[in-house]
Amino acid sequence: MPEVHSEQLLAEVAALPALPGVYRYFDADGGVLYVGKARNLKKRVSSYFQKNHGGTRIGHMIGKIVRMETTVVRSEAEALLLENNLIKTLNPRYNILFRDDKSYPYLKIAGTERPAATGAAPGPSAFPRVAYYRGAVDRKHRYFGPYPSAWAVKESIQLLQKVFRLRTCEDTVFANRTRPCLLYQIKRCSGPCVNLIAPQDYQHDVDNAEAFLRGDTQQVLATLETRMMKHAENLEFEQAAELRNQMGALSKVLHQQSVETISDKDVDILAVKVHGGKACVNLAMVRGGRHLGDRPYFPSHIEDGAALQQFDSNADDDAPADASTPVEVQVLEAFIAQHYIGVPVPPALITSEPVGRELIEALSLQSGVRIAAVHNPREQRRLWLEMAQKNADIQLARLLAEEGSQQARTRALVEALDLSPDDLEGFRIECFDISHTAGESTQASCVVFHHHKMQNSEYRRYNIDGITPGDDYAAMRQVLMRRYSKLAEAGRDPPDATPPRGAGGSAGRLPDLVLVDGGKGQVSMAREVFANLGLDLTVIVGVEKGEGRKVGLEELVFADGREKVYLGRDSAALMLVAQIRDEAHRFAITGMRARRAKVRVGGSQLEDIPGIGAKKRARLLQRFGGVRGVASAGVDDIASVEGISRELAEEIYRALH
Template sequence: MTQSLSPEDAAAAVLAAAEEVAHAESAAAAGRAALLAEVAQLPALPGVYRYFDAHGAVLYVGKAKNLKRRVSSYFQKDHGGTRIGVMVNRIARMETTVVRTEAEALLLENNLIKALNPRFNILFRDDKSYPYLQLVSHRFPRMAYYRGAVDKKHHYFGPYPSAWAVKESIQLLQKVFRLRTCEDTVFANRSRPCLLYQIRRCTAPCVGLISDADYTSDVHNAERFLRGEQQELLDQLQRRMMEHAEAFEYEKAAELRNQIQALSRVLQQQSVEENSASSAGKDVDVLAVKVQGGRACVNLAMVRGGRHLGDRAHFPTHVEEGAVLGAAEDEGDDVAAPVPPEVRVLEAFIAQHYLDSAVPPSLVVSHPVDAALMEALSVHAGFKVSAQHQPREQRRVWLQMAQTGAELALARLLAQEGSQKARTLALAEALGLEVQDLDTLRIECFDISHTAGEATQASCVVFENHQMQSAQYRRFNITGITPGDDYAAMRQVLTRRYGKLAEGVAAGTARMPDVVLVDGGRGQVSMAREVFEELGLDLSLIAGVEKGEGRKVGLEELVFADGRPKVYLGADSAALMLVAQIRDEAHRFAITGMRAKRASVRTGGSRLEDIPGVGPKKRARLLQRFGGVRGVAQAAVDELASVEGISRDLAEEIYRALH
């Protein structure tokens, strides 16, 4: 029974609420006044600025040639209800960093964008490094596929858009110049030529069937080919062939003739060639952008040495928010000036991508970009970098190909995202979930894996924002149970996962997932129910994926812990497809972890990893040299020290640890 307030108490409550609102408004006004005062004191120097909201979250990172003019322009007019107006109204504080040049501002701005992930910046994330073709320094250099940090003692060509492009180039060089591809350990222990020599893909320097000078000449010619000097190389080979023929050295002339023929065939097989004499031999990146449906795609096509190596599509986040902000940073710019979203996306990609990747001297772009951006990029690269819009001849063909690729890639992405959202909606409806925003629907799925009770591991995979979130996956080593007891393993993993989380849920500082899937039927669901009851958690979150009749795929049923009847989704159900995807991912993640743990236990690899100074690379070299941990244990100190990267002191430490 509620008790009504007296008129005096009601009036007092209204007065208190009004005072609280007035106090909040006064504090906000004081904060905005302090912010404007700080803006007024900014220097007219190049720098980077960062906007934060009242909770400390980063809203936007920008650069300016003139900090005072640029930052002031955000606060000198009313932006209304636009996205930029929403951002400006949320700014509670800012930070600025003064730099010496605009190039330094460009570098700092995009490093901060990648590190802070601001809400109103367009952000490109590319966790995959680009591969290179590597010529490893050696008396007889070898060709290799390489991905990682560049070491100056070797020669690198690229980057290439894909591993396939690198491997295709290696195959071409094998056909024409017959350079070796074997590891140095194999090369040093050959007593007779391998199969590659028999099929004319290698000149067998390992057994001395080619001289140092001739092999060095082949390496030099391969480098010229990769730099795009194909015609010059052909002319030189023709001259050398004629010189040998005139000197009656017909065998050498025949070898060069065969090389010329192979090189000619390779050049004729190229589907895309650089025909323009003005740009022959130059490296070019072709950039095409397409924006549609709130998403964007930048398609990057790489041309190296006149050869089109393929393309790769990049998809940024925060497109709708970031694309509304002005792209230029010159003095007097109006931040609300309409800038096409394609230009904004393209400039964000150029600025962020080429800070970490090699930039060629020439870019071909589908939309014009700011000259100041290219100038800053040139300073950062150490040489002139130009951007060509509306190209002609062959470059026009390349750009058209890149634009078509961007359109197709974006269409696939939009179709895929539409399908993913449809599956999420179907599952939410099948489970009767009341989720306000499907983008926030979170599902955690658990699976147990072992081999006859050995190396038991549990996995937890996460589905959120309509896709699997691999960065949030977790594995749990299960110990202290009877080998093969899957129920005890499930009890342990759920207790460890939700024990502390339950305390946060009770305190209102943490959030449970919307669905907890367990791979199993009533037995596993009952175990999950016991854990949730002990922790005081909602039983309606638990669902088990039970195999259907005959354990056939498509006949799975969902079993619930709160007493609801089983649900059969149907073999062609979008909801079942999503459940199967999540369940299969949990199984894959669990079984790969279990196999790695089992292999470590059986080989004793952990015995090596536990030795200070022995990391994964040194451990791999030791196991490769001696055939396993037993062989390493039987090796003498001198033998251990002969392995690359193993010093005498470390060899003695390994010997003591294994004896």
């Protein structure tokens, strides 16, 4: 590994200012190696190039640096925020990385129109609906969350239906009801669609539901009791009984949730566990005083990132010579810094490890809310933290067990097929499947297994055209030609070169194994394609259904003439083959169904309208049940769909008429 850097790079390092900022290192291919922050850019960056780091992780990274970029900021807090924004967008190879998962679900109460005392009959917006929502929030509706899972949102919606009987139906359904639905019959809705509740009374329920979600449960009970007593004094016993039942349902929910003695309303509990070179951060959420559940996160690049972060910490002026930050703290701080970018931060964080004061101050600066982090909690908070720690232990143990199992399956398959890959870790499998309905909307799928797991980001779908409907062999020929023809052309230069095998079919290298879902017919077609392209036939293996098409009786068919192999019902190798084959089948079917649905509902008519993207098209089709429904809707109805302006609604109406 070369330790010599260009004079230009060293000159840039020498010219750096002694100011706070963020630096980025790049390799010869332009890939981002590392993103770091510094209170003194000159001192921090110079420390990388002034020492001989030998064969350490830091030395390996420094030897690859060919270019550097820096950004000067006003404070260390700004540097920390910028650093983690860049980490999330650039995915550097030597930083601790958490998957960018911002698609948290929310509970939405839609509708902003307040009920009027007089006037025309109220529309759907006068009776706000409660709904599951995932996406960017706006000011037109009220949002509660985020929630750790879709299940937590749906459970909360069920609670609101039981206690406050809010509607969940779409506005188009609401507007066309002539009699109450089943939810009214089972006392999960108050029937506003057919005027079985006055808008003012329904709004009381909405206000109480919002207060309940904020955690103001005692206020809700007091309000209900006051209204109940007022109805009783007016001899309106039926209405009083309804409120009494509502109070009873709410009290039951509060007892089940065990929230009556909890003062915390919005809290995040964070527990970290590191073992066996892997880590898990378990995030538990408390919103409105209710524990909503938790979610595990598994970072990558732990060892490299921890080594670089430790080096950065030791390079600070005020750091002791033997300063050593535990890996658990580094992982937890990396999670907090990356996770809360663009996500609402609750006022209290409970952590299993102490985190830096500068990090919490930076979060407070970003969110505009004073945030407190507690490391040694007491009472209820301690119970929450212990629960989160236990879940982190369980999730990490599950991950390690699954990875060990997957490695064993990979090894078993390699041995069963008598393969000899250069690197078991880089062993790559690509699997193909064809899916259609009576020849309609034929699609081929390619899924990728690499590093002992399925690589979703490398999956590909291929629309198959120009073949006889239902001809699976022609479809297989087409997808294999499209997948590997460029690879074959690259392998012919020089003419006698053998295409390299190993990792990364998308990077121009032949996979170690090509699975096709089918028997001799499909394998013969794959052999013909590979022979025409001059590729290695030994990598082709067909997965043939066994007797009666029963799972566990599959046989492997080879393109190079070897006898068929039955691995055995309990074989780890067969389990891996079946896992990959089933994933290819699932991926092909979902793509085929989406394409078929698009053709049948005429979604392409909407695609041709400027300003209509995938999300807006999906909202329109979901609201009106297809293009015919959109065409029969008026401009006002179309404009009521989220994201559709009045001008765009008029354009849609003109295009469909």
